[in-house]
Amino acid sequence: MTAAQADAEPRRAAPTVVAGDAIVKTFANGSVTALDRASFDIPKGAFVSLVGPSGCGKSTLLRLIAGLIAPSQGAAIVHGREVTGPRPDIAMMFQKATLLEWRTSLENVLLPTELSGTVTKADRARALDLLNLVGLKDFAFAFPAQLSGGMQQRVALARLLQTGADILLLDEPFGALDEFTREHLNLELLRIVGEFGATTIFVTHNINEAIFLSDQVFVMTPRPGKIAKIVDINLPRPRTLAMQLTPEFNALAEDVRATLGAL
Amino acid sequence: MAMSGRIAPSQANPAQPGASLRLRRLANHLGLFLVLLVLWETGSRLGWLDPLFYPRPSAILRSFWLVYFENANIWWHLYVSLGLVLAGFTAGSILGVGLGAVVGLNPLVRRYLQPYVIVLEATPRIAVAPLLIAALGFGAQSKIAIIMLVCFFAPFINTLSGVMNVPAEKLELFRSLRATKWQTLRKLVLPDAVPVIMAGERLALTAALSGVLVAEFIQRDQGIGSLILVYTRNLNMASAFACIFTLTIIGFGIFKGMELLDRWIAFWKHQDGRERVSAARARAHAEEA
Numbered sequence: 001m002t003a004a005q006a007d008a009e010p011r012r013a014a015p016t017v018v019a020g021d022a023i024v025k026t027f028a029n030g031s032v033t034a035l036d037r038a039s040f041d042i043p044k045g046a047f048v049s050l051v052g053p054s055g056c057g058k059s060t061l062l063r064l065i066a067g068l069i070a071p072s073q074g075a076a077i078v079h080g081r082e083v084t085g086p087r088p089d090i091a092m093m094f095q096k097a098t099l100l101e102w103r104t105s106l107e108n109v110l111l112p113t114e115l116s117g118t119v120t121k122a123d124r125a126r127a128l129d130l131l132n133l134v135g136l137k138d139f140a141f142a143f144p145a146q147l148s149g150g151m152q153q154r155v156a157l158a159r160l161l162q163t164g165a166d167i168l169l170l171d172e173p174f175g176a177l178d179e180f181t182r183e184h185l186n187l188e189l190l191r192i193v194g195e196f197g198a199t200t201i202f203v204t205h206n207i208n209e210a211i212f213l214s215d216q217v218f219v220m221t222p223r224p225g226k227i228a229k230i231v232d233i234n235l236p237r238p239r240t241l242a243m244q245l246t247p248e249f250n251a252l253a254e255d256v257r258a259t260l261g262a263l
Numbered sequence: 264m265a266m267s268g269r270i271a272p273s274q275a276n277p278a279q280p281g282a283s284l285r286l287r288r289l290a291n292h293l294g295l296f297l298v299l300l301v302l303w304e305t306g307s308r309l310g311w312l313d314p315l316f317y318p319r320p321s322a323i324l325r326s327f328w329l330v331y332f333e334n335a336n337i338w339w340h341l342y343v344s345l346g347l348v349l350a351g352f353t354a355g356s357i358l359g360v361g362l363g364a365v366v367g368l369n370p371l372v373r374r375y376l377q378p379y380v381i382v383l384e385a386t387p388r389i390a391v392a393p394l395l396i397a398a399l400g401f402g403a404q405s406k407i408a409i410i411m412l413v414c415f416f417a418p419f420i421n422t423l424s425g426v427m428n429v430p431a432e433k434l435e436l437f438r439s440l441r442a443t444k445w446q447t448l449r450k451l452v453l454p455d456a457v458p459v460i461m462a463g464e465r466l467a468l469t470a471a472l473s474g475v476l477v478a479e480f481i482q483r484d485q486g487i488g489s490l491i492l493v494y495t496r497n498l499n500m501a502s503a504f505a506c507i508f509t510l511t512i513i514g515f516g517i518f519k520g521m522e523l524l525d526r527w528i529a530f531w532k533h534q535d536g537r538e539r540v541s542a543a544r545a546r547a548h549a550e551e552a
Contacts, residue, residue: 141545
């Protein structure tokens with residue numbers, strides 16, 4: 001990005017860490033286009049939501065950035081390098097907690113460390129700090145079956161942070177939880193990623209949730225899946241639940257809904 | 264006793280009956296059992312049941328005393344049979360788990376092996392037993408081979424389906440964490456398959472007990488199976504029954520033993536196991552700190 005462009009867009013002054021360069025993903029020998037020429041720049045520390053109905057390619061885009069699938073054309077670029085596979089600076093969290101049932105919370109959080117080397121005392125201390133951060137101090141030695149769905153996702157969140165990645169990809173992480181737990185965990189998520197200064201990409205099909213959490217909302221539409229519009233969310237931080245009742249918030253929701261409705 | 268006070272909570276929660284209710288049920292079971300024994304005994308004494316084929320409970324009890332203590336001849340046969348069960352079960356289930364894992368993890372092997380597995384599974388295993396004896400000759404090898412044959416399939420099929428049915432999202436998690444193939448196998452696939460493998464082992468050990476009997480019915484030189492044959496040929500049914508009830512007790516022991524082993528190995532599948540290990544891990548951590 002040149003200096004002139006940076007001046008023209010003062011909000012994007014932070015360096016780009018995740019970019020899409022006309023990413024295309026087709027399935028079934030090219031007969032189905034899951035994602036059509038997605039281009040975007042995500043600045044460091046930004047919170048971006050991908051919102052849209054099923055089949056709009058939002059999960060596909062997330063997996064492309066994570067390096068779990070390869071693009072058919074174009075490229076995802078992270079920290080200036082093309083993504084060719086899973087990498088240590090990107091970590092992903094799924095709709096299901098995907099905890100290992102035979103491991104305690106602490107052992108689950110330590111999994112990423114274990115897979116990349118040996119676990120030191122400092123690693124254990126850090127994992128315990130993270131469990132504390134997600135509010136599970138007293139459940140470090142509980143097994144997943146002894147935890148509620150919301151608590152399991154908190155463990156998954158701690159495990160996500162234990163990777164040390166600065167780019168966090170979340171695929172409807174609280175989608176299977178009830179409304180109250182979800183709202184609560186969203187607030188916690190904002191606090192935690194803010195504390196870590198992580199760049200976050202969050203997939204959801206809930207418009208209000210997307211606006212509430214994000215600096216930018218990528219509105220995605222299906223057949224073929226594409227980014228129809230990028231909506232900047234200029235609401236001040238820290239966000240509060242009461243903001244959802246302001247006219248500004250409603251105007252943004254209206255904008256997103258209109259884009260989705262204009263299919 | 265203040266037992267009557269316990270009745271109210273037990274009625275409120277029928278899933279966990281109170282101590283008095285449990286005691287009463289146990290007494291009912293024992294009572295019914297005694298009634299059946301008395302009916303059998305009197306029926307046999309009065310000639311309703313042919314005592315030649317249906318020996319009286321008292322005669323069976325007497326035979327227990329004979330085979331275990333007076334003649335003490337069952338011990339050797341038990342030793343032989345259980346030794347064969349252990350050898351055949353160990354070999355058969357190791358082979359089953361090992362091959363199951365290889366076939367489950369390797370799509371190419373699976374594709375070419377699948378038809379044979381289906382054919383073998385559809386064939387009654389016992390039918391092959393005489394062939395094994397013909398091939399391996401009389402003696403321990405062919406008996407162990409028969410037991411291996413009946414022990415092989417449950418662990419094989421269960422291990423196969425266990426390693427193939429690891430949830431896709433967990434595999435994706437391991438991929439996103441850049442786990443090696445070996446790490447994925449050791450830390451995800453195998454532990455995930457443990458409960459279903461254990462279920463296979465349980466079936467296999469029960470099958471092993473039947474397997475040794477079939478082997479000894481065919482080659483009746485020694486072992487509990489041949490002992491049963493000897494007794495029934497001599498029309499010593501009471502002693503045959505003593506042998507059969509011995510097998511009942513062993514079978515029950517195997518069932519309970521495997522259940523305990525399962526609770527120990529696949530502890531996370533059971534509430535008490537989770538609580539026990541969770542407390543142990545917390546204690547270990549506290550001691551370290």
